[in-house]
Amino acid sequence: MSEDRYIYDLSEGDASMRSLLGGKGANVAEMAKVGLPVPDLFTVTTTACVKTMNNGGTWPEGLADEIAEALKRLEQRTGRTLGAAEKPLLLSVRSGAVHSMPGMMDTVLNLGISDESVKALAEESGNERFAWDSYRRFIQMYGEVGEGVPAHLYEDALAALKHERGAAQDTDLTADDLKALVATYKEISNEYLGGEWSSDPHEQLNRAVDAVFRSWSNPRAEVYRRAHNISASLGTAVNVQQMVFGNRGDTSATGVCFTRNPSTGEKALYGEFLVNAQGEDVVAGIRTPRQLHEMQEVLPEAYAQLIKTMNDMELHYKDMQDMEFTIEDGKLYMLQTRNGKRTAAAALKIASDLVGEGVITQKEALLRIEPGQLDQLLHPAIPPKHGKDPIATGLPASPGAAVGGVVFDADTAADLGGKGEAVVLVRYETTPDDIHGVIVAQGILTAHGGMTSHAAVVARGMGKPCVAGAQGIKIDTAAKTLTIGDRVIREGDVITLDGSEGKVYGEALELIPPQINEDFLNVVQWADDVRRLGVRANADNFEDASKARELGAEGIGLCRTEHMFMAQDRLPAVRKMILAETPEQRAAALEEILPMQQQDFEGIFTAMKGLPVTVRLLDPPLHEFLPNLVEQSLLVQRLELTDGDSGELAEARATLAQVKRLHELNPMLGTRGVRLAMLYPEIPDMQARAIIRAALAVKEREGETVGVEIMIPLVALSQELETQRAIVVAAVDDELAKAGQQLDYTVGTMIELPRAALVADKIAEHADFFSFGTNDLTQTTIGISRDDAENGFLTNYVMEHVLERNPFESIDVEGVGSLVEIGVEKGRQTKAKLKTGVCGEHGGDPDSVSFFHGAGLDYVSCSPFRVPIARFAAAKAVL
Numbered sequence: 001m002s003e004d005r006y007i008y009d010l011s012e013g014d015a016s017m018r019s020l021l022g023g024k025g026a027n028v029a030e031m032a033k034v035g036l037p038v039p040d041l042f043t044v045t046t047t048a049c050v051k052t053m054n055n056g057g058t059w060p061e062g063l064a065d066e067i068a069e070a071l072k073r074l075e076q077r078t079g080r081t082l083g084a085a086e087k088p089l090l091l092s093v094r095s096g097a098v099h100s101m102p103g104m105m106d107t108v109l110n111l112g113i114s115d116e117s118v119k120a121l122a123e124e125s126g127n128e129r130f131a132w133d134s135y136r137r138f139i140q141m142y143g144e145v146g147e148g149v150p151a152h153l154y155e156d157a158l159a160a161l162k163h164e165r166g167a168a169q170d171t172d173l174t175a176d177d178l179k180a181l182v183a184t185y186k187e188i189s190n191e192y193l194g195g196e197w198s199s200d201p202h203e204q205l206n207r208a209v210d211a212v213f214r215s216w217s218n219p220r221a222e223v224y225r226r227a228h229n230i231s232a233s234l235g236t237a238v239n240v241q242q243m244v245f246g247n248r249g250d251t252s253a254t255g256v257c258f259t260r261n262p263s264t265g266e267k268a269l270y271g272e273f274l275v276n277a278q279g280e281d282v283v284a285g286i287r288t289p290r291q292l293h294e295m296q297e298v299l300p301e302a303y304a305q306l307i308k309t310m311n312d313m314e315l316h317y318k319d320m321q322d323m324e325f326t327i328e329d330g331k332l333y334m335l336q337t338r339n340g341k342r343t344a345a346a347a348l349k350i351a352s353d354l355v356g357e358g359v360i361t362q363k364e365a366l367l368r369i370e371p372g373q374l375d376q377l378l379h380p381a382i383p384p385k386h387g388k389d390p391i392a393t394g395l396p397a398s399p400g401a402a403v404g405g406v407v408f409d410a411d412t413a414a415d416l417g418g419k420g421e422a423v424v425l426v427r428y429e430t431t432p433d434d435i436h437g438v439i440v441a442q443g444i445l446t447a448h449g450g451m452t453s454h455a456a457v458v459a460r461g462m463g464k465p466c467v468a469g470a471q472g473i474k475i476d477t478a479a480k481t482l483t484i485g486d487r488v489i490r491e492g493d494v495i496t497l498d499g500s501e502g503k504v505y506g507e508a509l510e511l512i513p514p515q516i517n518e519d520f521l522n523v524v525q526w527a528d529d530v531r532r533l534g535v536r537a538n539a540d541n542f543e544d545a546s547k548a549r550e551l552g553a554e555g556i557g558l559c560r561t562e563h564m565f566m567a568q569d570r571l572p573a574v575r576k577m578i579l580a581e582t583p584e585q586r587a588a589a590l591e592e593i594l595p596m597q598q599q600d601f602e603g604i605f606t607a608m609k610g611l612p613v614t615v616r617l618l619d620p621p622l623h624e625f626l627p628n629l630v631e632q633s634l635l636v637q638r639l640e641l642t643d644g645d646s647g648e649l650a651e652a653r654a655t656l657a658q659v660k661r662l663h664e665l666n667p668m669l670g671t672r673g674v675r676l677a678m679l680y681p682e683i684p685d686m687q688a689r690a691i692i693r694a695a696l697a698v699k700e701r702e703g704e705t706v707g708v709e710i711m712i713p714l715v716a717l718s719q720e721l722e723t724q725r726a727i728v729v730a731a732v733d734d735e736l737a738k739a740g741q742q743l744d745y746t747v748g749t750m751i752e753l754p755r756a757a758l759v760a761d762k763i764a765e766h767a768d769f770f771s772f773g774t775n776d777l778t779q780t781t782i783g784i785s786r787d788d789a790e791n792g793f794l795t796n797y798v799m800e801h802v803l804e805r806n807p808f809e810s811i812d813v814e815g816v817g818s819l820v821e822i823g824v825e826k827g828r829q830t831k832a833k834l835k836t837g838v839c840g841e842h843g844g845d846p847d848s849v850s851f852f853h854g855a856g857l858d859y860v861s862c863s864p865f866r867v868p869i870a871r872f873a874a875a876k877a878v879l
């Protein structure tokens with residue numbers, strides 16, 4: 001076979017080939033290799049899918065022929081023939097992406113069943129019901145996936161028939177019922193497609209393969225990829241596999257199992273199954289399955305074999321496995337295995353336990369942990385004792401607490417949730433179609449479906465609380481009501497979900513702060529042993545600083561001082577300072593502000609004593625401390641109309657004049673940061689004094705103080721920093737002299753303008769450290785305003801893949817990243833040991849942290865809650 005073939009047979013694959021064969025194909029091949037019973041298959045590569053996508057949907061040359069040949073080989077190996085009236089081969093056509101996307105793409109089961117082969121199937125199995133059940137399932141899946149018939153047309157027909165027969169379950173329908181249903185399904189398909197659909201299994205196979213290719217781009221797959229930063233260009237593989245039948249009667253079954261509990265990480269049996277069913281029933285969340293341990297009684301031999309397989313595969317892959325299996329007439333077949341998706345808590349526990357069991361090393365454990373996932377650990381929790389009674393109970397499908405207003409469809413959830421409202425999505429079943437609503441909802445509640453359904457898997461992966469299969473709840477989507485007993489809950493009514501216990505409360509429970517557990521401390525310690533990059537926090541008050549320290553911050557990388565100016569009780573003094581007409585008046589007003597600033601610094605310095613704290617001098621433009629121009633104009637007008645020439649009017653006019661004077665068309669690029677300090681040197685003088693007095697006071701009181709680092713923002717010219725440094729040094733030295741004390745301190749600058757990065761060698765002459773302000777650097781490098789762009793074109797750019805990520809969330813490595821590298825390099829040309837860090841949103845983004853590590857920075861600084869994430873990300877960057 002040539003190099004650029006598009007198909008691999010089962011025996012040719014293994015786990016290392018996942019980028020070509022997709023995770024599912026590669027892992028099925030691996031299972032075959034170690035001797036596990038898997039149905040035979042061939043895999044169409046991801047390359048074939050990518051070529052098809054890039055070719056406007058046309059298959060690459062030779063693919064159709066290769067499929068025909070691979071099918072012949074499969075027919076030979078199985079001794080069966082597709083579409084034959086005797087010994088027919090039935091196939092499943094399964095998607096299989098490189099990164100698993102549970103339930104987001106399409107699958108067609110029972111392909112090859114036809115008016116001829118259905119009889120052979122019935123005879124071979126001696127089970128007519130089974131044959132017709134398989135047939136109706138095929139038309140339903142193929143019609144929907146391959147030909148685009150709306151699923152509800154079939155579902156409605158099935159529901160109508162069940163209603164007519166008084167059947168509670170699908171399994172209550174007889175062979176004759178199902179035969180009639182097949183006829184109805186054909187009519188539905190014919191009517192919808194105008195007779196234009198293929199009944200030739202070979203043609204159907206090609207169409208099904210093509211449909212799976214296309215399902216890579218369906219909306220839910222797109223939404224899922226965006227939420228998980230999976231590239232849209234990877235494509236999916238397609239597995240064409242012999243069918244095994246879990247719906248062949250009472251000695252047949254299908255199910256899903258996890259080798260450890262994916263919610264908590266505990267080493268305990270976790271799985272679900274259904275007798276006489278096909279796997280879609282479980283994973284699609286249509287029926288609420290039974291607990292796996294019950295299978296021991298029903299199918300003891302297959303059960304024992306499954307348990308052994310679970311243990312073997314976990315050791316083989318050295319990680320928790322999520323497996324799909326089917327039992328046909330008592331014989332077990334494995335259909336899938338993958339490293340199971342899990343909550344952050346489970347990830348930590350499993351990693352920690354596997355190290356304890358000697359299965360993996362600490363380093364491997366760290367590699368397993370997804371830093372971005374860890375913020376789940378920091379969500380508020382249900383208090384252990386609250387004394388409230390649940391209104392309903394279901395399966396604890398994904399742990400955590402969710403409080404929000406009830407909504408009954410994913411679109412509404414996406415709409416309201418997207419606007420920042422807290423919503424709980426309530427659905428009939430747990431389905432991947434709702435993914436866009438799930439992403440923004442606080443939690444999910446369903447009436448049907450189990451804990452191993454795709455939607456539950458997805459919810460756990462995202463840390464969304466989910467209660468599934470809640471008994472006794474009635475959902476009326478049209479009326480938008482949820483009825484439990486005689487309690488009616490309407491859209492917007494607030495409920496609370498406890499996803500750890502599977503409980504639903506008919507009110508908003510008070511939540512408590514999260515508890516950091518032992519596994520976390522264990523594993524994060526390993527991360528600290530490995531990482532080079534320091535991790536600091538952005539904080540500007542005692543509470544945040546304390547939290548940051550508790551979460552492992554090694555200092556404050558950004559303490560903003562403007563918040564200290566904005567407090568209500570300080571505004572009058574601040575305004576007096578701004579309205580001052582002479583430097584003396586201004587100094588007097590600042591004299592009033594100084595003790596207040598000092599008090600704030602004392603709080604932070606107390607929390608962080610022994611660690612460094614970078615204090616940034618005043619950054620925002622002064623108009624931010626004044627009333628809004630329009631409002632002030634209106635006030636003046638109103639006063640002019642009501643009370644002629646009172647003192648109030650004069651004051652309002654004076655303020656208006658000042659507001660007008662300070663008004664700027666483009667304040668982000670205006671008189672702010674160092675520019676303000678150049679105009680009003682009294683401000684940095686006062687701030688430097690407040691910082692030093694606070695540090696001395698804390699040292700006196702606590703016996704120890706922080707490493708004081710004073711930082712000048714928005715510097716573009718080395719002259720700016722030279723001037724400001726002199727002002728700060730003079731003020732500090734004066735304070736120290738007056739106090740008769742010594743204190744080490746440094747003066748540095750932010751690098752947040754492209755020019756500053758480009759002339760960093762000059763700027764470094766006056767700086768003891770650099771801190772890259774990547775928020776402003778992104779705005780000024782790309783030339784986009786953060787506040788405006790996110791409401792406009794930027795979101796669109798990300799949707800359309802003009803940009804893969806929002807550059808304010810994850811650093812634009814090519815552009816902004818280059819400036820960071822230039823800044824570091826030039827800065828260190830001047831001062832080899834120049835300390836460099838980064839502050840801003842990017843400091844808590846794992847991908848950006850990895851970049852900063854590579855760029856040789858000394859530390860990142862992020863919001864206190866993201867500190868643990870940055871610690872892990874910094875370790876991963878080393879590994």
Ligand code: ADP
Nearest residue numbers: 092094095103107241242243244279280283324
């Ligand atoms: P997904 O990626 O959505 O999980 P799968 O390809 O795993 O899609 O197929 C969905 C379900 O269909 C599986 O969980 C399994 O139960 C069933 N299935 C897939 N292939 C076969 C097969 N060869 N025989 C029997 N059932 C199958």
Ligand code: MG
Nearest residue numbers: 103283324336
């Ligand atoms: Mg699957």
Ligand code: MG
Nearest residue numbers: 713752773776
């Ligand atoms: Mg800035």
